[in-house]
Amino acid sequence: MxxxxxxxxxxxxxxxxxxxxxxxxxxxxxxxxxxxxxxxxxxxxxxxxxxxxxxxxxxxxxxxxxxxxxxxxxxxxxxxxxxxxxxxxxxxxxxxxxxxxxxxxxxxxxxxxxxxxxxxxxxxxxxxxxxxxxxxxxxxxxxxxxxxxxxxxxxxxxxxxxxxxxxDAVADSGKSSFVGREVTKSDRPELTAAKIIVSGGRAMGSSDKFNEVLTPLADKLGAALGASRAAVDAGYAPNDWQVGQTGKIVAPTLYIAAGISGAIQHLAGMKDSKVIVAINKDPEAPIFGVADYGIEGDLFIVVPELVAAL
The missing domain is CATH 3.40.50.620 (HUPs)
Known part of the structure; x- marks a missing residue:
């Protein structure tokens, strides 16, 4: 065999x-x-x-x-x-x-x-x-x-x-042809291969806030940036950042979820992460059920404080 x-x-x-x-x-x-x-x-x-x-x-x-x-x-x-x-x-x-x-x-x-x-x-x-x-x-x-x-x-x-x-290589099937490829270039690690991922949810409020708040944390940690489906659908983050059942399945060493409630769709894509840190002001958020560490608080205050501490 x-x-x-x-x-x-x-x-x-x-x-x-x-x-x-x-x-x-x-x-x-x-x-x-x-x-x-x-x-x-x-x-x-x-x-x-x-x-x-x-x-x-x-x-x-x-x-x-x-x-x-x-x-x-x-x-x-x-x-x-x-x-x-x-x-x-x-x-x-x-x-x-x-x-x-x-x-x-x-x-x-x-x-x-x-x-x-x-x-x-x-x-x-x-x-x-x-x-x-x-x-x-x-x-x-x-x-x-x-x-x-x-x-x-x-x-x-x-x-x-x-x-x-x-x-020997097979002959071209003739059933399809290559037209072009658009490749996203980034200095950050590829999402599915990253050891550390910082993800944001709909609570980020806008694409500007998404980048303003989470980018410094990702830079400090050398992390990839991710997003929930809700954040992507709202236009806060590009499609290739989406983590979840209909996005990318990841299992980094450290996953930081900021402003993500923890819908089943998202949990399916990241719950195998080694260590999960959740930042959310809702104490009933489902994300706390899978998190190893939880911070109950306003992400717009917690994340900058975390960056300053690092």
């Missing part, structure tokens, strides 16, 4: 989500192979080969794979799928784009967003916005899985010495 992990990378290096997915793959049993799909992606393949626990890296390199179009990525995975009992994708935008195509072509049920591997055919995944955990058993010959990366520790990026095997 062999397990295949589809790497997420930028052609030069693999992204942290891949390391968490490799840990999940090792729990499935068998040898772990990593597929790197891209163009001029030798650097990413070499990085994957160094990850502890990886037995083989497969590199598919060609123009048709340059932009990671889901149709072409899925076709590349399908070209080698017969040799694997499990095919794992990180539950990221890219992973969730390609995985269903692979599952459909293999005529198997996709197992989404797993947080634990009980056995090679049994997995746990959250349902009802994380309020319940479902145990799912699959009898499919090939199990196509997306992995909630916050549920697994990252594999060691060094210590492995896997071989890199090159295979």
């Amino acid at each position: 062999a397990v295949l992990v589809i790497a997420e990378h930028d052609n030069a290096a693999i992204k942290p989500a891949t390391l968490n997915t490799i840990t999940a793959a090792k729990a499935c049993g068998g040898d772990v192979a990593v597929l790197v799909v891209g163009q001029n992606a030798q650097g990413a393949a070499d990085a994957a080969a160094k990850v502890a626990g990886v037995s083989k890296v497969i590199l598919a390199d060609g123009p048709s794979l340059a932009e990671g179009l889901a149709e072409n990525v899925a076709a590349q995975v399908l070209s080698i799928a017969s040799g694997y009992s499990h095919i794992l994708f990180p539950a990221t935008a890219a992973g969730k784009n390609a995985a269903p195509r692979v599952a459909a072509k293999l005529d198997v049920a996709q197992i989404s967003d797993i947080t634990k591997v009980d056995s090679p055919d049994t997995f746990e995944r959250p349902i009802y916005a994380g309020n319940a955990i479902a145990t799912v058993q699959s009898g499919d010959a090939t199990k196509v899985i997306t992995v909630r990366t916050t549920g697994f520790d990252a594999a060691a990026a060094e210590g492995g010495s896997a071989s890199v095997e090159k295979i």
Whole structure:
């Protein structure tokens, strides 16, 4: 039995989500192979080969794979799928784009967003916005899985010495074409990879107040900035800052929630954080139910005082 992990990378290096997915793959049993799909992606393949626990890296390199179009990525995975009992994708935008195509072509049920591997055919995944955990058993010959990366520790990026095997890139499917990409550039850590996150809610009142109050705290801590769905919907913060069931799932070492009430939708995205600090003037706010530390007070007074103390 062999397990295949589809790497997420930028052609030069693999992204942290891949390391968490490799840990999940090792729990499935068998040898772990990593597929790197891209163009001029030798650097990413070499990085994957160094990850502890990886037995083989497969590199598919060609123009048709340059932009990671889901149709072409899925076709590349399908070209080698017969040799694997499990095919794992990180539950990221890219992973969730390609995985269903692979599952459909293999005529198997996709197992989404797993947080634990009980056995090679049994997995746990959250349902009802994380309020319940479902145990799912699959009898499919090939199990196509997306992995909630916050549920697994990252594999060691060094210590492995896997071989890199090159295979031919698939031809362009012709079903989609790359038009353009708008990338948000920031000096802050990427939200899903940040060790510390400072998030604000609707209580911030405006985008100006959001930046005026929370940015100094994030700067002091070297943190990423996040937001609740209510804050994003109100226009206080950009969409890519949203933490929650319909936003990004995060599990930093420290999560500071300022002016966030703690709706189920938001809690589903951050309750696995190691330490949660809540700042809210409502003593009945649900966020205090999951917080390790709570400060009952006006965030516009508490946060500046906290910045001054740091």
